Structure formats: structure tokens, C-alpha cells
Amino acid sequence: MTDCLFCKIIAGDIPAKVVRETDRTLAFRDINPQAPTHVLVIPKGHHRDVAALAATDAELLAALLLEAHEVAAAEGVAETGYRVVFNTGPQAGQTVFHVHAHVLGGRDLRWPPG
Numbered sequence: 870m871t872d873c874l875f876c877k878i879i880a881g882d883i884p885a886k887v888v889r890e891t892d893r894t895l896a897f898r899d900i901n902p903q904a905p906t907h908v909l910v911i912p913k914g915h916h917r918d919v920a921a922l923a924a925t926d927a928e929l930l931a932a933l934l935l936e937a938h939e940v941a942a943a944e945g946v947a948e949t950g951y952r953v954v955f956n957t958g959p960q961a962g963q964t965v966f967h968v969h970a971h972v973l974g975g976r977d978l979r980w981p982p983g
């Protein structure tokens with residue numbers, strides 16, 4: 870998708886602080902971090918949200934979640950705890966319509982979220 874921000878990051882047209890990369894996924898630091906660890910994990914293929922990804926390629930969604938755990942481990946928060954969030958739709962605060970898992974950790978995370 871030529872006008873998708875995250876597709877541009879995958880293409881290298883917009884710089885990002887890459888944390889991990891696989892053949893099918895990219896993990897990079899959120900530009901506006903909400904916790905000491907705040908990494909976005911995305912598939913390299915374009916899907917607008919997690920529901921679309923689940924319907925199209927459930928195996929890739931599983932790979933994305935495994936990769937989220939690898940990011941948490943690399944960041945040293947796998948044991949202390951972390952949260953994986955898929956904001957889905959405008960009322961949930963989704964602003965970029967290329968599916969992304971937020972991996973948040975490194976501080977106490979309130980529940981329920983705001």
C-alpha cells in the first residue's frame with residue numbers, strides 16, 4: 870500500500886528504530902512510547918487490522934504473537950510481565966490501519982486500561 874505509513878517503514882522509506890526482523894515481521898520502537906518498553910510488531914504484508922489478518926492468514930497472526938514474546942524477552946520484560954495490545958477501530962484508538970501489536974512493559978500497567 871503506497872500511502873500506508875507502516876508499509877513505508879517496511880520499505881525503508883521512513884526510518885524506524887528496528888528491534889527485530891524476520892522474513893515476515895518487523896518490530897520497531899513506537900515513536901511516542903507509553904512505557905519503558907513500547908515496541909510495535911507488524912507483518913510485512915498489509916492487513917488493516919487484527920481481524921482482517923486472522924481471517925486471511927491465521928498462521929501469520931500466530932507468528933506475530935510469537936514475535937511479540939521474543940521482543941518482550943529481548944527487552945527483559947518477559948518475566949516481569951508485558952501487555953500485547955491490538956487497538957482495533959477508531960473508538961479503540963487505532964490510528965494506523967496496518968495491523969500492529971503494541972508490546973508494552975517495564976512498568977506497572979493499570980487494569981482496566983483507559
Ligand code: 5GP
Pocket residue numbers: 874883885886897898899900901902955956962963964965966
Ligand atoms: P494505534 O494508535 O494505531 O494503535 O498505534 C499507532 C502507533 O504508531 C502509535 O502508538 C504511534 O505513536 C505510532 N507511530 C505513529 N507514527 C509513527 C512513526 O512514524 N514511527 C513510529 N516508530 N511509530 C509511529
Ligand code: ZN
Pocket residue numbers: 870873874875876877914915916966967
Ligand atoms: Zn501497510
